[in-house]
Amino acid sequence: MRVFITGVAGFIGSHLAERLISQGHLVFGIDNLSSGKESNIPCRFLRYDCRNKSALRFAINEIKPDYIYHLAATVGVKRVLDNPKECIENNIESTRNILEFGIPGIFASTSEVYGKTDKILSEDAPLIYSSKSRWSYAASKLIGEYLVQQTNGWKSVRFFNVVGPRQSGSYGAVMPTFVKQALDNQQLTVYGNGKQVRTFIDVRDCAEILDMLMMKEFDVVNIGGNNILSINDLASNVLEAIGRDYGQILLPRQARIENIAYHKVYTDGFEECLYRVPDLNKLQSLLPVMPMTSLSKTILDLAAHIKKEENTNEQVRQHGSDVQRSETPIPRLTRAAVR
Numbered sequence: 001m002r003v004f005i006t007g008v009a010g011f012i013g014s015h016l017a018e019r020l021i022s023q024g025h026l027v028f029g030i031d032n033l034s035s036g037k038e039s040n041i042p043c044r045f046l047r048y049d050c051r052n053k054s055a056l057r058f059a060i061n062e063i064k065p066d067y068i069y070h071l072a073a074t075v076g077v078k079r080v081l082d083n084p085k086e087c088i089e090n091n092i093e094s095t096r097n098i099l100e101f102g103i104p105g106i107f108a109s110t111s112e113v114y115g116k117t118d119k120i121l122s123e124d125a126p127l128i129y130s131s132k133s134r135w136s137y138a139a140s141k142l143i144g145e146y147l148v149q150q151t152n153g154w155k156s157v158r159f160f161n162v163v164g165p166r167q168s169g170s171y172g173a174v175m176p177t178f179v180k181q182a183l184d185n186q187q188l189t190v191y192g193n194g195k196q197v198r199t200f201i202d203v204r205d206c207a208e209i210l211d212m213l214m215m216k217e218f219d220v221v222n223i224g225g226n227n228i229l230s231i232n233d234l235a236s237n238v239l240e241a242i243g244r245d246y247g248q249i250l251l252p253r254q255a256r257i258e259n260i261a262y263h264k265v266y267t268d269g270f271e272e273c274l275y276r277v278p279d280l281n282k283l284q285s286l287l288p289v290m291p292m293t294s295l296s297k298t299i300l301d302l303a304a305h306i307k308k309e310e311n312t313n314e315q316v317r318q319h320g321s322d323v324q325r326s327e328t329p330i331p332r333l334t335r336a337a338v339r
């Protein structure tokens with residue numbers, strides 16, 4: 001199959017591209033590199049924004065994909081709070097554009113659409129919002145889901161805390177933040193009392209699930225892990241795994257964790273979701289088997305990735321851009337290349 005991925009340089013997009021290539025698909029992508037990295041991309045790609053209709057049309061006409069994964073979006077609570085207008089416009093317009101081509105696909109939505117909940121979340125659970133701009137990301141994704149409902153051959157997936165190698169801590173995600181802090185022997189910054197609950201799914205499991213869902217019939221489905229953890233539990237798991245593998249001195253747990261009040265981290269208007277756990281029955285009914293990478297493997301693979309990136313950055317600092325140039329060049333998408 002010829003598959004087109006929007007947001008291919010991103011954390012999930014790049015793993016999805018790798019997975020699909022390994023399954024024998026021909027994969028192409030588009031990314032504006034606003035938060036993704038060119039070095040993540042394992043396939044041909046165009047550097048364009050999905051709001052650029054003529055670039056999208058060019059790509060789709062040249063590639064003639066059989067299937068589209070639409071992952072490109074402004075993501076991350078921090079980024080969205082910094083610029084809600086940009087997030088709303090980008091997410092809605094990109095989705096509207098990509099749905100116009102009459103090619104089937106999967107739209108990446110988010111568990112954020114459920115809003116401020118305290119129950120296990122099945123796909124038909126009520127969505128609980130306020131009009132605070134903290135929820136603008138959720139609302140923009142929800143509109144995407146409504147557009148998808150009106151488009152033949154399209155379906156939505158709602159991601160719950162996808163984690164793993166290549167995830168950046170720059171936009172506030174907890175796992176890369178904790179792993180980096182543990183590697184640097186710094187205190188782990190737990191927001192609030194740390195009793196808020198999440199589940200975590202490894203990005204490679206998520207990519208495998210996205211691949212398997214391509215041929216399935218559904219409207220919307222949750223994608224998440226089944227390990228229910230408080231953020232305090234996550235901090236302990238990170239300290240244990242990194243302590244064991246990187247030989248960090250295991251200080252008493254209390255000495256390794258710093259509790260930070262929410263108002264010191266987020267701007268006014270932030271509302272925390274204290275309990276976010278997916279009901280995975282629908283996903284399990286669609287898939288014969290569920291991949292399940294252990295949390296400690298995810299933590300250690302993410303740590304290895306962070307270390308590798310730090311080494312590359314250090315080499316670039318010492319030896320200039322030659323180091324980067326010696327890496328395999330990323331093939332750009334041109335008219336000739338897609339034929």
Ligand code: UDP
Binds near residue numbers: 189198272
């Ligand atoms: N969090 C934390 N310390 C950090 C970053 C995040 O305690 O350095 C908390 C955050 O308040 C939330 C949880 O970890 O309760 C998950 O945060 P993330 O941004 O990764 O995902 P989301 O809030 O979207 O579930």
